[in-house]
Amino acid sequence: MTSTPKVADIGTDYAQRYGFHDPEEYFLRSPKGLSHEVVEAISRLKKEPEWMREFRHKALDIFLAKPMPAWGDTQMLSEINFDEITYFVRATEKQGETWDEVPENIKRTFDRLGIPEAERKFLSGVSAQYESEVVYHSVKEELTKQGVIFLDMDSGLREHEAFVREYFATVIPAADNKFSALNSAVWSGGSFIYVPKNIEVTIPLQAYFRINAERMGQFERTLIIADEGSKVHYIEGCTAPVYSTNSLHSAVVELIAKRGARIRYTTIQNWSNNIYNLVTKRAVAWEDAVVEWVDGNLGSKLTMKYPAIFLKGERAHGEVLSIAFAGPGQHQDAGAKAVHLAPNTTSKITSKSISKGTGRATYRGLVKVRKGATGCKTSVQCDALLIGEAARTDTYPTMEIAEDQVRVEHEARISKLGDEQLFYLRSRGLTDDQARLMIVNGFIEPFVKELPMEYAVELNRLIELEMEGSVG
Amino acid sequence: MSHSAKPVFSCTDVHVWIAEKEVVKGVDLAVSAGEIHAIMGPNGSGKSTLANALMGHPAYTLEGTVELSGEDVTSLSPDEKARRGMFLAFQYPVAVPGVTVASFLRAAVAAVRGTEVPVREFRKELLARMEDLEMDPAFAGRYLNDGFSGGEKKRLEILQLLMLKPRFALLDETDSGLDIDALKVVAEGIKAAASQDVGMVLVTHYQRLLNYVRPHVVHVFMDGRIVRTGGPELALELEERGYDWLETPATAGGA
Numbered sequence: 001m002t003s004t005p006k007v008a009d010i011g012t013d014y015a016q017r018y019g020f021h022d023p024e025e026y027f028l029r030s031p032k033g034l035s036h037e038v039v040e041a042i043s044r045l046k047k048e049p050e051w052m053r054e055f056r057h058k059a060l061d062i063f064l065a066k067p068m069p070a071w072g073d074t075q076m077l078s079e080i081n082f083d084e085i086t087y088f089v090r091a092t093e094k095q096g097e098t099w100d101e102v103p104e105n106i107k108r109t110f111d112r113l114g115i116p117e118a119e120r121k122f123l124s125g126v127s128a129q130y131e132s133e134v135v136y137h138s139v140k141e142e143l144t145k146q147g148v149i150f151l152d153m154d155s156g157l158r159e160h161e162a163f164v165r166e167y168f169a170t171v172i173p174a175a176d177n178k179f180s181a182l183n184s185a186v187w188s189g190g191s192f193i194y195v196p197k198n199i200e201v202t203i204p205l206q207a208y209f210r211i212n213a214e215r216m217g218q219f220e221r222t223l224i225i226a227d228e229g230s231k232v233h234y235i236e237g238c239t240a241p242v243y244s245t246n247s248l249h250s251a252v253v254e255l256i257a258k259r260g261a262r263i264r265y266t267t268i269q270n271w272s273n274n275i276y277n278l279v280t281k282r283a284v285a286w287e288d289a290v291v292e293w294v295d296g297n298l299g300s301k302l303t304m305k306y307p308a309i310f311l312k313g314e315r316a317h318g319e320v321l322s323i324a325f326a327g328p329g330q331h332q333d334a335g336a337k338a339v340h341l342a343p344n345t346t347s348k349i350t351s352k353s354i355s356k357g358t359g360r361a362t363y364r365g366l367v368k369v370r371k372g373a374t375g376c377k378t379s380v381q382c383d384a385l386l387i388g389e390a391a392r393t394d395t396y397p398t399m400e401i402a403e404d405q406v407r408v409e410h411e412a413r414i415s416k417l418g419d420e421q422l423f424y425l426r427s428r429g430l431t432d433d434q435a436r437l438m439i440v441n442g443f444i445e446p447f448v449k450e451l452p453m454e455y456a457v458e459l460n461r462l463i464e465l466e467m468e469g470s471v472g
Numbered sequence: 473m474s475h476s477a478k479p480v481f482s483c484t485d486v487h488v489w490i491a492e493k494e495v496v497k498g499v500d501l502a503v504s505a506g507e508i509h510a511i512m513g514p515n516g517s518g519k520s521t522l523a524n525a526l527m528g529h530p531a532y533t534l535e536g537t538v539e540l541s542g543e544d545v546t547s548l549s550p551d552e553k554a555r556r557g558m559f560l561a562f563q564y565p566v567a568v569p570g571v572t573v574a575s576f577l578r579a580a581v582a583a584v585r586g587t588e589v590p591v592r593e594f595r596k597e598l599l600a601r602m603e604d605l606e607m608d609p610a611f612a613g614r615y616l617n618d619g620f621s622g623g624e625k626k627r628l629e630i631l632q633l634l635m636l637k638p639r640f641a642l643l644d645e646t647d648s649g650l651d652i653d654a655l656k657v658v659a660e661g662i663k664a665a666a667s668q669d670v671g672m673v674l675v676t677h678y679q680r681l682l683n684y685v686r687p688h689v690v691h692v693f694m695d696g697r698i699v700r701t702g703g704p705e706l707a708l709e710l711e712e713r714g715y716d717w718l719e720t721p722a723t724a725g726g727a
Contacts, residue, residue, distance in 0.1 A: 438579065
């Protein structure tokens with residue numbers, strides 16, 4: 001095998017070249033580094049169908065052939081050492097870490113957030129199981145009655161193969177970008193959801209309900225299909241810091257909203273600050289469908305994430321509402337894409353970022369209107385808040401409008417957490433810390449009010465922790 | 473002073489610098505409980521700077537002594553002063569988007585009183601004070617000063633005065649930008665505070681507010697100094713004659 005295969009070579013017989021024939025060769029934790037052997041082993045271990053195995057191998061070749069992105073934080077990206085990463089760990093093996101190995105600052109944050117003991121161990125990778133079985137059981141019964149499928153992706157593939165095959169990677173092909181290719185090669189875990197026609201799932205579905213540790217995987221793969229007229233809200237992540245010794249997280253999330261369907265996908269992520277969080281999220285919205293991404297990014301070393309909506313059916317509507325908090329040493333490079341491919345489609349992008357200390361927040365967005373997509377409306381609003389002299393923010397809003405009959409609004413605001421605001425609040429008895437926190441909480445209020453109550457409360461507490469001792 | 477006892481507020485030989493420039497050049501004041509003083513002066517005389525510096529604005533350097541009820545608070549931060557019963561109604565109140573008037577006031581009340589007020593009790597009190605000031609209850613749910621008209625901002629300052637119940641309040645140009653109805657309401661609020669023994673200094677350019685609130689003492693402020701102190705009749709005299717007849721001590725060859 002050449003170290004960097006040409007894209008033209010992709011698709012040759014992987015089984016023959018790299019296949020394992022002896023089940024004894026399976027492993028529970030792959031060796032460090034990425035190779036066709038690793039990919040083969042993952043697929044075999046999971047007893048996947050031939051097409052998925054092929055898909056993974058092709059994806060690996062694409063990954064190896066594609067250069068690193070030449071945009072974004074190229075400096076930080078260049079520091080990723082792909083050979084030092086473990087690409088697959090079986091759930092049961094995740095108990096390898098011990099509580100003592102979890103960094104002090106993470107433990108402290110658990111304390112301050114009041115995270116229960118069992119959940120702390122789970123979140124820090126010490127335990128593979130989190131005891132939410134009781135909650136999950138009643139939810140599951142209700143869903144089954146409605147014909148809703150809610151499984152982890154691996155089980156989805158096993159139990160609904162034809163279904164998965166029809167939709168998997170149709171929204172985000174492996175070749176979309178280097179990291180979607182990586183995910184396609186080594187994915188594990190994530191959610192598979194199907195909501196039948198005209199079914200409204202009343203409670204938000206949370207990966208949290210599922211009890212295995214795969215939901216915390218590094219290379220999650222989520223696929224949600226909302227059939228015509230159905231409605232579903234999915235919540236991913238939690239506000240507690242997720243600690244992992246593995247430094248790369250690269251998920252792929254695909255949403256399909258069929259005619260008149262409605263999907264809201266809420267994410268709150270708070271990675272420990274050694275993690276690269278490079279995620280591809282994209283939705284397709286058909287006629288009269290509505291897709292909303294509500295995306296909160298805290299922590300991590302570098303996050304690059306631009307939830308996208310392809311508005312393919314007439315009158316489809318897409319919204320992206322996001323916040324990013326870049327603390328010292330962190331770079332949140334986040335944004336949104338709205339691609340208007342059908343007439344009378346509408347989109348709204350609201351992006352808020354906070355940079356503190358040497359933190360850096362970048363808004364990177366694309367709004368595209370195809371020729372013939374008349375009567376479209378789109379609005380983009382970016383608000384950045386800077387705390388301290390060293391904080392940085394950049395905005396890269398790209399607009400490609402090929403049609404005259406559209407309404408485009410764009411507004412970008414940068415504000416500094418200023419002396420006048422602080423003086424005003426302090427003259428009312430609030431301490432410097434209280435005043436700063438109040439200003440920041442006010443800034444993210446439009447985001448917080450879209451969250452379910454318990455998440456809103458947790459997020460506010462988390463921001464409070466992030467803001468401590470933040471004298472700019 | 474017309475009132476007895478120890479002053480709730482006093483300052484002695486206060487000088488204020490903005491960067492290298494001396495803007496306030498030696499001010500003495502003593503205000504007793506329930507007493508209303510007016511500081512009147514032309515634009516640019518340094519009245520607002522004095523008010524902000526006394527509260528502890530970080531951009532100003534203050535020299536001299538500031539006391540609240542006999543306690544030296546000169547070097548305390550604005551929040552510490554507020555918690556000791558000092559209040560400044562801003563000439564230009566600052567917007568804090570995303571923070572509702574109610575949640576801001578609840579936090580401020582808790583900070584100043586040093587104890588949380590139960591939600592129900594707080595709400596009742598807030599709505600009662602808002603009614604006093606003829607404010608729509610929906611106002612409590614709006615974001616702090618965000619998109620407020622000038623009059624709404626000033627009313628909110630007075631609402632804060634009534635909710636925070638300071639011992640001493642500085643009101644910086646609270647009458648500017650008000651129509652006649654709003655001015656009357658604001659004046660009622662000021663009188664209500666004074667009747668509860670709040671000592672007050674009204675910093676103003678115009679006589680207008682003083683038609684509704686009768687001050688006990690009037691100071692004329694020019695070029696960083698109090699150049700004359702008198703009773704309410706002094707305000708009327710200023711109204712008639714303007715400021716020109718009063719020469720500053722500096723130009724008169726003082727100091």
